[in-house]
Amino acid sequence: MNFKEQAEEISSYIIEKRRWIHSHAELSFNEKETTAYIAGELEKMRIEVRLFSDYYGVIGTIHGDKPGKTVMLRADIDALPIEEKSGVEFASHNKGVMHACGHDCHSSMLLGAARMLAANRKELCGTVKLLFQSAEESCHGANYYIEKGYLDDVDALLGIHVWASMEAGAINIEDGYRMASCDNFKITVEGSSVHGSTPHLGKDAIVAASSIIMNLQTFVSRENDPLNPMVVTVGTVKAGKQFNIIADRVEMEGTIRTYGSEMREKVQKELGRIVCHTAEALGCKADFVNTPIEPPVVNNNIEINEIAREAAKALYGKNILRPMPKVMGSEDMSILMQKVPGVMCFIGYYNEACGSVYPLHSDSFCVDEEILPKGAALYAQFAHDYLQKTAMQPGKGGQKL
Numbered sequence: 001m002n003f004k005e006q007a008e009e010i011s012s013y014i015i016e017k018r019r020w021i022h023s024h025a026e027l028s029f030n031e032k033e034t035t036a037y038i039a040g041e042l043e044k045m046r047i048e049v050r051l052f053s054d055y056y057g058v059i060g061t062i063h064g065d066k067p068g069k070t071v072m073l074r075a076d077i078d079a080l081p082i083e084e085k086s087g088v089e090f091a092s093h094n095k096g097v098m099h100a101c102g103h104d105c106h107s108s109m110l111l112g113a114a115r116m117l118a119a120n121r122k123e124l125c126g127t128v129k130l131l132f133q134s135a136e137e138s139c140h141g142a143n144y145y146i147e148k149g150y151l152d153d154v155d156a157l158l159g160i161h162v163w164a165s166m167e168a169g170a171i172n173i174e175d176g177y178r179m180a181s182c183d184n185f186k187i188t189v190e191g192s193s194v195h196g197s198t199p200h201l202g203k204d205a206i207v208a209a210s211s212i213i214m215n216l217q218t219f220v221s222r223e224n225d226p227l228n229p230m231v232v233t234v235g236t237v238k239a240g241k242q243f244n245i246i247a248d249r250v251e252m253e254g255t256i257r258t259y260g261s262e263m264r265e266k267v268q269k270e271l272g273r274i275v276c277h278t279a280e281a282l283g284c285k286a287d288f289v290n291t292p293i294e295p296p297v298v299n300n301n302i303e304i305n306e307i308a309r310e311a312a313k314a315l316y317g318k319n320i321l322r323p324m325p326k327v328m329g330s331e332d333m334s335i336l337m338q339k340v341p342g343v344m345c346f347i348g349y350y351n352e353a354c355g356s357v358y359p360l361h362s363d364s365f366c367v368d369e370e371i372l373p374k375g376a377a378l379y380a381q382f383a384h385d386y387l388q389k390t391a392m393q394p395g396k397g398g399q400k401l
Contacts, residue, residue, distance in 0.1 A: 007373035018108035025079035028135035057134035064124025069395035075106035076136035102162035112376030125391035157342030166348025179297035182330035193248035209250035311381040
């Protein structure tokens with residue numbers, strides 16, 4: 001099977017699907033049209049489709065003619081609350097909602113892979129499950145499929161993410177940490193309100209909150225190991241009712257990104273100490289609540305990583321693989337990878353010639369669509385190769401030769 005040639009032959013199909021999904025962008029947990037569209041495409045391929053009465057997303061299942069293990073290919077389907085300014089003809093029809101993180105690309109690449117794998121099911125040694133996942137941007141959209149048992153029979157997993165820092169078509173598949181963990185926090189500061197002309201009679205919650213924001217950075221610079229990357233960001237601050245009134249309450253939200261599991265466990269206690277003591281020093285009270293969201297993405301299964309790398313090289317030669325620094329962004333693919341051994345791959349989309357230069361989550365995000373067949377081919381090649389190379393081994397579903 002030559003998935004490179006097959007992907008090129010159906011490139012117009014893949015691009016057409018990407019443009020439809022892009023123009024019908026839907027937010028996390030609301031991907032009704034997208035789910036129905038993808039399910040319809042899979043049914044046309046005579047792929048077994050599973051939908052959910054209480055959740056969006058689709059799982060397609062391709063049963064190979066030969067026995068073997070079960071591999072899952074994953075793409076995410078949700079968009080972001082962004083007003084699109086890309087200028088493309090197929091811009092989002094839904095005001096204030098945009099595919100600015102490439103999930104339209106991931107989904108269309110997986111549809112392309114589905115078409116190729118379905119056409120070659122006689123050669124498959126086992127089962128391929130295609131997960132079109134809802135609500136990745138919520139940071140916990142993957143949990144549903146795990147909790148319902150849809151990964152219980154899966155032996156290996158592969159996901160792909162488009163990435164801005166690599167030239168269009170380059171592929172990255174490296175061992176170790178690839179993306180950071182994500183923990184979110186909320187801080188509430190309580191002071192006492194008085195007229196703005198008499199600040200000495202009250203306790204200014206805004207001043208205390210400002211000090212807290214600055215002091216939180218000392219945790220990164222003075223208590224975290226400088227060899228362990230960490231980001232602490234306060235993203236929202238809500239305070240005040242009137243320009244001439246000392247505010248008595250401030251609410252803030254933020255996020256923590258890191259790789260170190262030990263420091264991740266320690267962070268709630270230590271940041272809480274800084275928050276509460278800073279507020280106390282200024283006569284206020286504060287509450288700190290940390291919510292763990294996603295673990296880091298770690299490509300720690302060397303055998304699966306190597307199958308993915310060999311698949312990429314078989315398709316496009318060894319020079320297709322490029323290094324890429326690990327990043328502080330997060331991905332709920334990590335939740336799936338805690339359940340099933342897996343690998344996260346990245347494919348570059350940077351191409352000045354076609355204006356594909358904007359980062360993820362930009363309102364001007366656009367992608368060089370020439371990369372889409374490559375992603376589809378990688379999905380398909382990995383699934384075929386993994387099943388073939390492990391066909392003699394018993395899988396979770398009990399299948400073996």
